[in-house]
Structure formats: structure tokens, C-alpha cells
Amino acid sequence: EVQLVESGGGLVQPGGSLRLSCAASGFTFSSYSMNWVRQAPGKGLEWVSYISSSSDTTYYADSVKGRFTISRDNAKNSLYLQMSRLRAEDTAVYYCARDSGVGSFQGWFDPWGQGTLVTVSS
């Protein structure tokens, strides 16, 4: 069974940093691109960042560019999101989501993890 399990969320002060992790199992992690998508409380979905299977390509939403860094460790079947200079508007549930295409970019998120909540507040 394909599983994605996020961790690392919590309460952080504005200007602080946090590192999210996503543990993948049930599929060949190194063959798939991965994404982070977030959802502010009571709001819609916002794509945050993308990383290719070999880490040679990354993309970011303008709202997080220069503050967030996506990375992965294929040997550990893990995806990461390093978040710095956090703002109140970064408060959201953060989901990791696998790209639906094996070996090549498809651009569809399937499946998703259960999410981890990040709260930025003093």
C-alpha cells in the first residue's frame, strides 16, 4: 500500500524556522517527483513546491520562494521542506503529495499524505 506520512509540524514564532518531513513507503520513491501542497484553515489548496525524482529540478510558489527549500533523500525514502522566515500567513496544513507519473512529470497529485499542521504565531 502506498503511504505518505508527514511529520514536523507545530507552533513556531513569526520569523522562525521549521523542517517538515514526509516518509514514503509502498512504492519506488526514487522514481517519482514529489510536491508539497498546503491548506490554510478553512481555505482552499495552494501548491507550494515541486522536486523531480533525482532532485535536479525544483519549483516554488512565489509566496514561499527564497524562504522555503524542498529536498529529498532517496536512500531514506524521504521528502523534506525546510521553512524559514515564517509568517502568520504560512499557517496551514502541509501535505506531501506524489506526482502521478512514474519516471516523468505528470503534474497530478496522487496520493496525498494526511498532512501536518504548522501554526505561526507569537
Place this chain on the structure above:
Amino acid sequence: EIVLTQSPVTLSLSPGERATLSCRASQSVSSYLAWFQQKPGQAPRLLIYDASNRATGIPARFSGSGSGTEFTLSISSLEPEDFAVYYCQQRSTWPLTFGGGTKVEIK
């Protein structure tokens, strides 16, 4: 950035009725559009990709159509488990973007 506008915001229907949800793109996305379903407290689930292809395990009552800038998600006969929020998403151009969502609620 491609803006996706979903309508209506809320759709009030009874079980057994047909649901028709709309997603309009600010510029052409060809057929590079997907639909997701999200229930309270759960992660989204992929329903439709490439505008009209059902994802694995999705019932045949869900169908997608459209191309360019106008897209539709149809649910032929609503089941109790279909009452949820639905989002469209485009992969034509970076950044990947989502619509604001349509809530299908029980009338």
C-alpha cells in the same frame, strides 16, 4: 499565473440528483486539468486527470469534460459519500494552481 475560477461556490442537491460543477481557466490549459474531492478532516483525493480520465478506483458516476478554458465535473447520481468539496487544478504552466473549490452539500 493561471487563475482557475470554480462555480458555483456551493451546490445544494439531494442524493440521487445530478451534480454539474464548472471550472474556468484564465488562459488555455489544453486538457491539463484535474479534479479532486476533499471530505472534512481528510486529504484530497484525485478523481479526474487530463480533463476526462478517471483515476484508479473512481466510480463511473464521476465524469469530466472540457478543454482550453472551460471544464466540467459531473456526478451522475449523488451518493451520500459524494457530499464534499471539489477542487480543479491545472498543470499546464508553473506555478501549478487550484480553483477555489465548490462545496456540494445536502439539500
